[in-house]
Amino acid sequence: MSQNKSRPLSPHLGVYRWGPAMLVSIINRVVGNALATVGALALLWWLYAISTGPEALDYLKSWFDFYYLGYIILVGITWSFFQHLFGGIRHLVMDAGAGYELNGNKFWSMMTFVAAISATGLVWAYILTSMLEA
Amino acid sequence: MGQGTGIGRVRGLGSAKHGSHHWIVQRLTALGNLTLTLWLLFSIVTLTNFEHETLAAWLSQISVAVPMILMLISVFWHLKLGMQVMIEDYVSDTALRLIALTLLNFYAFGGAIFGIFIVAKLAFTGVAS
Numbered sequence: 562m563s564q565n566k567s568r569p570l571s572p573h574l575g576v577y578r579w580g581p582a583m584l585v586s587i588i589n590r591v592v593g594n595a596l597a598t599v600g601a602l603a604l605l606w607w608l609y610a611i612s613t614g615p616e617a618l619d620y621l622k623s624w625f626d627f628y629y630l631g632y633i634i635l636v637g638i639t640w641s642f643f644q645h646l647f648g649g650i651r652h653l654v655m656d657a658g659a660g661y662e663l664n665g666n667k668f669w670s671m672m673t674f675v676a677a678i679s680a681t682g683l684v685w686a687y688i689l690t691s692m693l694e695a
Numbered sequence: 696m697g698q699g700t701g702i703g704r705v706r707g708l709g710s711a712k713h714g715s716h717h718w719i720v721q722r723l724t725a726l727g728n729l730t731l732t733l734w735l736l737f738s739i740v741t742l743t744n745f746e747h748e749t750l751a752a753w754l755s756q757i758s759v760a761v762p763m764i765l766m767l768i769s770v771f772w773h774l775k776l777g778m779q780v781m782i783e784d785y786v787s788d789t790a791l792r793l794i795a796l797t798l799l800n801f802y803a804f805g806g807a808i809f810g811i812f813i814v815a816k817l818a819f820t821g822v823a824s
Contacts, residue, residue, distance in 0.1 A: 594781055598773035604770075604808050608763075611754050612817035615747040642732070649725050655724065687740065695744065 581670035589648035592641035600638045639684055643677035721776045727769030734762050752821055760818040765811035767810040 577583065611618040625631035651673055654660050660669055738759065743750060753759055778799050786792040 569767065590736060590777075593774075593777050597778050601770065601774060601806060605806060608754070608810055609813050611747070611750045612813040612822065614822050618747045618750070646729065646732070649729070653725065684736075 581667050581674075585648050585651065585670040585673050589645060589652070592644045592648075596638065596645055597640045599634065600641065603634065603638060636681065636685060640677060640681040643680040644673065647673040647676045647680075713791065717776060717779075721773065724769045724776065725772035727765070728773055731762055731766035731769055735766060738762075747822075754814065755818045755821070757818075760814050763814050764811050767807055769815070771803050771807035771810075775799060778803075 574583075606621060610621045622631075624634075651660070651669055654669075660666055738753075742753060756762065779796065782792060782799060786795050789823045
């Protein structure tokens with residue numbers, strides 16, 4: 562796979578003006594890889610702690626007292642999850658051949674961000690209100 | 696490098712005729728993830744508390760352990776395919792790419808089997824301690 566460095570390259574990302582469609586596409590990859598690493602490992606840790614015993618689960622919970630680190634990570638995972646979910650649904654719709662009209666594409670690209678942030682807010686509002694009641 | 700010519704195919708550089716498999720499985724596991732992670736979310740919010748006793752009893756049920764194992768398979772399969780594309784796009788050095796893809800396979804298979812095993816162990820034998 563040798564490459565002649567003196568040959569011109571075709572225009573790449575740098576030549577395009579940023580738009581919502583590009584942003585939602587690259588964010589989908591970023592949050593996907595965050596979920597694949599941090600999210601998946603957190604899930605395994607949680608399952609391991611449940612199957613191991615109360616001490617293991619208490620240690621996991623101690624991360625929530627350590628400068629709110631557990632909350633910060635979990636809110637990040639929640640937002641990444643919803644962003645990847647709505648971005649993924651957008652990709653499935655486009656795989657079916659729909660949603661390529663310029664205005665519609667721009668609108669639904671922006672809606673993935675709105676939906677992800679709203680869903681994250683709703684889930685954490687629910688969690689925090691249940692915690693206050695308990 | 697062969698451009699789909701006769702000599703290119705002879706060198707093993709032509710189409711292997713299964714280029715769409717990765718793409719289709721990524722979509723199928725995406726639908727699996729969509730269904731199973733939403734099940735997990737709604738199942739978690741119905742829990743009355745997050746104490747160990749509650750969580751262990753919850754996870755030991757057939758109606759929770761089975762979808763959890765299905766979710767682990769779907770999630771780790773999907774993340775393996777997704778991270779593979781990222782590595783193939785951004786790691787251009789042949790040796791580094793081979794190492795990264797090997798580690799990815801170890802991670803995906805190891806993580807999935809670890810998760811499935813601990814869920815099954817809890818469901819079959821209960822908490823060890």
